[in-house]
Amino acid sequence: MLRFFIFLGLLLVSLEASDEKAGLEYLNSIREHAGLIKLNNNKNLQKAATSHAKYLIQNQHNGHYEKKGKYAFTGATPSxxxxxxxxxxxxxxxxxxxxxxxxxxxxxxxxxxxYHRFVFLNLDKDxxxxxxxxTKKKRKIKRAYVYNIGSSRVSKLCKRxxxxxxxVYYMKNICKQSSKMxxxxxxxxxxxxxRRKNRDIVLYPYNGQTDIWPAFYNESPDPLPGYKVSGFPISLQFNPAYYKNVKxxxxxxxxxxxxxxxxxxVLQHKNDSNHLFTKFEFALMPLKRLEFSTRYTAFFEAIVDGKRVKKRWSFSSVNPKENLYRITEEKTNLTVPSxxxxxxxxxxxxxxxIIHSYRSRGGIKVSFLDQNTLKVRFPKRRSSGRVSLDLGKKKVFFDVQ
Structure with missing residues (x-):
């Protein structure tokens, strides 16, 4: 009954109430736009999530499992x-x-x-x-966010x-007492x-959504083995409360x-190598990054319970407020304002x-936005020929005016 996933991105503290509230509001705003009900905060789930986040930082570990005897251990598995x-x-x-x-x-x-998306867009949790x-210490893992999602309806059953x-058919291993039937x-x-409180078909990005980041990098388990960089996935879910068979x-x-x-x-139940997609979940995986500042339109068609269903919707990728330069050559020269x-x-x-590291000259300040995208701040003084960025196979030279 348990599904869990890990995502790797680039003084120990706990999540303050204001941050937790803002995070919940942000996630719920996405769910509502996608046609799903809001998730309610649960203090017990929050306690478990916070304890595991502390474990990850203290032990410099990433993953869903804890080892007994380690500092801050509270349980081997999420359940x-x-x-x-x-x-x-x-x-x-x-x-x-x-x-x-x-x-x-x-x-x-x-x-x-x-896979993580489908957890946040789950149809039977509330x-x-x-x-x-x-931690402020110099560590490989400096911050960890953990989200535990459950069902109030099932929790109430476990109290009966x-x-x-x-x-009568019975189920076990879903309550505190594993033998409870x-x-x-x-x-x-x-x-x-x-499920019936949610929309019959869930799209993501949802229709009209903006500021979608154009890339996908890594996930465990990996939906695209062999790919270190690809495009942002587009997904569609059928609500099993309303549908039975989808082709x-x-x-x-x-x-x-x-x-x-x-x-x-196109990933679906029958070709998902990790066997995590249900027969109601579909995802179009662009094998190359999408572009910035671009409007995209998705088309989906299926035979659902004997009837033809078509969906068409659009979304837009993020439009950076800074000047955007698309670097394709081994050597690039750019003129930029100081x-x-x-x-x-x-x-x-x-x-x-993907970019693993860089070397900069001339006083520019560089930060990663993702593993192929950098944000650069140029010095306020004019400079020509001495300002550069070495990315290994590609080099960029700046004439600062």
Whole structure:
């Protein structure tokens, strides 16, 4: 019943109430735009999430499992940790991200990773707990965000007592007492109550969404083995409360000029190598990065319970406020204003072409936006020929005016 995933991004503290509230509001705003109900805060789930975030920082570990005997250990698995924190059910999901700064960036990064996205867009959960911990020390893992998501309806079932009856199917391993038997039909009814509060078809990015980051990098488990960089996934989910059988006909993506993005892979239940997609989940995975400042339109067609269903929707990638330079050559010369900032998009030459490091000269300040995109701040003085950025295979020279 448990699904959990990890996302790797680039003084120990706990998540303050104001931050937790802001994070919940941000996540719920995305869910509502996608047609899903809000998740309610649950203190027990929050306690479990916070304890695991502290464990990750203290032990410099990434992942969902804890080792007994380690500092801040509260349970080997997410289900054990939520039970110890007082949550009555093991019917939970866990998301986490490492080394992202701020709840919004953490949530955005998790939405770029398709398995993590489906956790946040889950149709049968209605409550969540946030946890974060960080350190000011020079460590490989400096910040960890953890999200535990559960079902209030299932939790209430776990607080009830049931008498065994002939002809009734029962479930176990979903409550604090693993041997507790819950009628399967009643469990499914409670799950269905939450599902029916959500939209019948869930799109992401949702129609009209803006500021979508154009790239996807890594996720564990990996939906695109062999790819270190690709494009932002586009997904569609059918709500099983309303549909029974879905047969995909087509899933495609076009840019604002009407040109189809040809290099894509459509993931679904029958070809997901990690066996995590349900038969109601579909994702179009662009095999190359999408472009900045571009409007895209997705088309989806399927036969659903014997009827043809078509969906068409659009979204836009982020438009950087700074000047954007698209770097494709081994040597590039740019003229830039002194004291200005710019975004350099180093276009990948292959599915494994990412930036690991850089060397700068001339007093410029550089920071990573992602593994192919850099933000550069130029000195306020004029300079020509001495300001440069060495990216290994590619070099950029700046004439600062």
């Amino acid at each position: 054990q940790r939520v039970i110890k924190a007082g949550y009555p059910s093991t019917y939970i999901m866990e998301n986490l991200s490492i080394n992202t700064v701020g709840y919004a960036k953490s949530i955005d990064n998790l939405f770029s990773a398709i 409550e969540i707990g946030f946890g974060v911990a960080s 007592s049931f008498s065994m009856a002939n002809g 819950v009628p399967k039909l009643l469990f499914e009814e409670k799950i269905d109550v939450i 995909l006909k087509s899933f495609s993506l076009y840019n604002e000029d009407g040109k189809e993005i040809k290099e894509t892979m 004291g200005s900032e710019a975004v350099l998009y180093i276009v990948p030459n292959s599915k494994k072409d």
